[in-house]
Amino acid sequence: MKILVTVKRIPDPDESLKFADGGVDYSASKWVPNAFDEYAVETALRLAEVAGSKERLAEVIVMSVCPQGQRQHVTQFLAMGAERGVVVDADDSTLDSITISKLIAEVARREEVDLVVAGKLSQDNEGNQIPQRIAGLLNWPQACFAAEVRREKDAKELTVSREVDDGVEIKKIPLPAVLSVDLRVVLPASVSNGVTAADHRYQEGARLASLRGITMAKRKKVQVHSLEDLGVQNSGSETTRAITPPPARPSGQIVASAEELVEKLKSEAKVL
Amino acid sequence: MSNVLVVLEFADGKLKSSCLPGITCAKQIADTNGGELHFLVLAAEPSPLAQAVAGAGLGATTVHTMASPAFEPFTAEAWADGIVAAVHATNASVVGGTASSSLRDALPRAAALLDAALTSEVTAVGAEAVLTRPISAGRALLEQASSGDVAFFTARGSEFPPTEGGGAAATVSELETAEVSTRGVSVVDIQKTKSTRPALSEADVVVSGGRGMREGDNFKVLEELTDLLGGALGASRAATDAGMVPPDLQVGQTGKIVAPNLYIAVAISGAIQHLAGMKGSKTIVAVNKDEEAPIFQVADYGLVGKWEEELPKILELVKAAKAG
Numbered sequence: 001m002k003i004l005v006t007v008k009r010i011p012d013p014d015e016s017l018k019f020a021d022g023g024v025d026y027s028a029s030k031w032v033p034n035a036f037d038e039y040a041v042e043t044a045l046r047l048a049e050v051a052g053s054k055e056r057l058a059e060v061i062v063m064s065v066c067p068q069g070q071r072q073h074v075t076q077f078l079a080m081g082a083e084r085g086v087v088v089d090a091d092d093s094t095l096d097s098i099t100i101s102k103l104i105a106e107v108a109r110r111e112e113v114d115l116v117v118a119g120k121l122s123q124d125n126e127g128n129q130i131p132q133r134i135a136g137l138l139n140w141p142q143a144c145f146a147a148e149v150r151r152e153k154d155a156k157e158l159t160v161s162r163e164v165d166d167g168v169e170i171k172k173i174p175l176p177a178v179l180s181v182d183l184r185v186v187l188p189a190s191v192s193n194g195v196t197a198a199d200h201r202y203q204e205g206a207r208l209a210s211l212r213g214i215t216m217a218k219r220k221k222v223q224v225h226s227l228e229d230l231g232v233q234n235s236g237s238e239t240t241r242a243i244t245p246p247p248a249r250p251s252g253q254i255v256a257s258a259e260e261l262v263e264k265l266k267s268e269a270k271v272l
Numbered sequence: 273m274s275n276v277l278v279v280l281e282f283a284d285g286k287l288k289s290s291c292l293p294g295i296t297c298a299k300q301i302a303d304t305n306g307g308e309l310h311f312l313v314l315a316a317e318p319s320p321l322a323q324a325v326a327g328a329g330l331g332a333t334t335v336h337t338m339a340s341p342a343f344e345p346f347t348a349e350a351w352a353d354g355i356v357a358a359v360h361a362t363n364a365s366v367v368g369g370t371a372s373s374s375l376r377d378a379l380p381r382a383a384a385l386l387d388a389a390l391t392s393e394v395t396a397v398g399a400e401a402v403l404t405r406p407i408s409a410g411r412a413l414l415e416q417a418s419s420g421d422v423a424f425f426t427a428r429g430s431e432f433p434p435t436e437g438g439g440a441a442a443t444v445s446e447l448e449t450a451e452v453s454t455r456g457v458s459v460v461d462i463q464k465t466k467s468t469r470p471a472l473s474e475a476d477v478v479v480s481g482g483r484g485m486r487e488g489d490n491f492k493v494l495e496e497l498t499d500l501l502g503g504a505l506g507a508s509r510a511a512t513d514a515g516m517v518p519p520d521l522q523v524g525q526t527g528k529i530v531a532p533n534l535y536i537a538v539a540i541s542g543a544i545q546h547l548a549g550m551k552g553s554k555t556i557v558a559v560n561k562d563e564e565a566p567i568f569q570v571a572d573y574g575l576v577g578k579w580e581e582e583l584p585k586i587l588e589l590v591k592a593a594k595a596g
């Protein structure tokens with residue numbers, strides 16, 4: 001089995017934003033991997049490995065559309081355990097979701113992967129659409145907002161628990177398919193592959209790279225593409241008119257006691 | 273014509289009330305575009321659903337229906353096929369609805385099949401259909417224009433008032449059923465969280481607990497306050513991840529976006545991802561033992577203290593206030 005994981009770099013979400021000229025100035029930002037993509041890589045690795053053994057059930061390829069020379073996030077995911085990388089040299093902040101989805105779909109086709117795993121959301125752009133688009137372009141089934149993923153040994157399908165508005169939906173999808181992962185997919189027992197012992201518990205969260213992983217990452221293969229050689233044109237369907245800070249909330253007050261709180265909720269805020 | 277097509281959702285034979293803010297957003301887009309408002313009903317037997325919606329007078333001129341057993345239960349695969357066929361048949365130039373988990377699943381897939389742009393979680397409609405949406409956990413607002421023959425949107429439910437009925441009735445029009453396929457997927461089960469409380473995203477009052485509640489049992493005092501206020505219970509990611517309450521109670525960037533009249537955050541620190549889901553609330557109350565907690569920066573009323581001591585007092589005082 002071949003798994004393609006899509007990964008993106010984002011400006012550190014803990015930094016405050018610098019607004020300038022109707023936009024945000026990211027020139028001094030620290031760039032970090034999108035958290036949902038760390039979870040996506042963790043999901044793929046859990047599907048691919050047999051805990052406690054060297055056996056591998058799948059090859060994990062990480063793919064990113066990112067500016068030339070800005071691939072620390074890709075190296076980081078290779079250090080975490082992915083086998084190899086594919087990058088498209090392009091400043092993704094200048095490409096719309098249509099274009100990025102086409103680039104990823106084209107790589108999935110060429111690599112003949114069985115599964116694409118993506119994060120459900122990029123924390124900066126918050127498009128919440130690229131995985132669904134990839135599935136549409138490939139005409140494959142999709143399971144979005146996954147909290148649990150189960151695969152029986154050698155099965156050509158996945159059983160996915162998806163977080164939906166009023167609960168959890170359990171969806172079976174035949175492979176090849178696209179998966180988008182939500183936060184709880186990295187809880188200790190959220191992913192099973194039918195080969196790792198059923199009672200195995202992973203450490204919560206995405207794994208850290210080991211020292212050996214970091215050394216090995218430098219030697220792993222990263223294939224480089226351009227829009228041209230993937231035959232994709234920049235669609236340019238979206239134009240940003242402005243990026244502005246949201247209106248600030250007027251500052252509030254600290255009350256001294258529960259009595260004062262309830263009194264003010266009643267007489268001042270009039271919400272009781 | 274630049275008509276706006278809203279994809280509707282139903283439960284137990286009734287229009288979901290969560291669709292109503294999305295209709296309001298669509299109407300605003302139609303007004304700036306000079307187009308008509310149309311609805312789309314995808315179901316095994318859409319006629320009775322469509323008749324009821326058409327009669328409710330929600331502002332649409334036409335309610336389109338497409339019938340296929342593949343539309344139930346919902347799958348993004350079949351719905352995207354239906355939506356694409358409906359766009360072709362109706363020449364809609366804008367397609368969308370409320371940003372529910374289903375439409376967030378199906379609309380981007382349909383948009384990809386039509387090579388169309390999609391603007392997610394729209395919070396405001398400007399001139400020439402420039403749409404505003406929050407980015408970076410609500411720390412910035414992006415105003416975006418889309419080009420192309422057709423453009424998609426999802427509307428953030430908390431940001432638009434629900435459309436009210438009582439207007440002119442709409443015409444129902446049957447669309448030919450397109451080739452619709454679930455691509456071999458099956459929905460094995462839908463485990464609905466049972467609750468007698470109002471839906472989180474529609475409640476007037478939301479009471480949320482965080483990691484500082486320590487365990488699920490301790491949420492009882494929050495539930496009591498919630499019920500006293502007729503509200504909905506919410507939680508931070510830390511509380512849902514720890515299994516104190518079900519995951520669909522999570523408020524935040526990755527959970528529900530709420531904007532009630534009153535939001536009470538108890539033992540929640542106020543991480544930006546949590547704030548992204550509740551900053552739009554009218555009145556925010558925070559109870560936290562740490563006076564440095566960032567939640568106090570957005571709270572209208574902050575009480576520094578332990579929930580173990582303060583919540584029972586608040587509960588009694590609210591009871592008294594309600595009685596008096």
Ligand SMILES: Cc1cc2nc3c(=O)[nH]c(=O)nc-3n(C[C@H](O)[C@H](O)[C@H](O)COP(=O)(O)OP(=O)(O)OC[C@H]3O[C@@H](n4cnc5c(N)ncnc54)[C@H](O)[C@@H]3O)c2cc1C
Pocket residue numbers: 035036123183481482483484485507508509510511522523524525526527538539540541542543544545546549559560561562565577578579580
């Ligand atoms: C990609 C991503 C997405 C995320 N999405 C979300 C999201 O949608 N929603 C969300 O909520 N989080 C989200 N998070 C997590 C978020 O960053 C925080 O980790 C989380 O909100 C913290 O939850 P908390 O405030 O309950 O816990 P903590 O930050 O641990 O805060 C607990 C608070 O309780 C207080 N406290 C402790 N004991 C008591 C007591 N006895 N009485 C009173 N106060 C007490 C403490 O002072 C502290 O302020 C996301 C994170 C990531 C990386």
Ligand SMILES: Nc1ncnc2c1ncn2[C@@H]1O[C@H](COP(=O)(O)O)[C@@H](O)[C@H]1O
Pocket residue numbers: 006007008009034036037040063064065066092097100117118119120121122123125126127128129130131
């Ligand atoms: N530039 C990119 N390169 C690779 N994957 C991406 C890129 N942008 C988005 N993705 C993937 O698509 C997911 C959803 O992104 P979005 O639709 O922008 O919210 C992310 O979590 C990534 O897995």
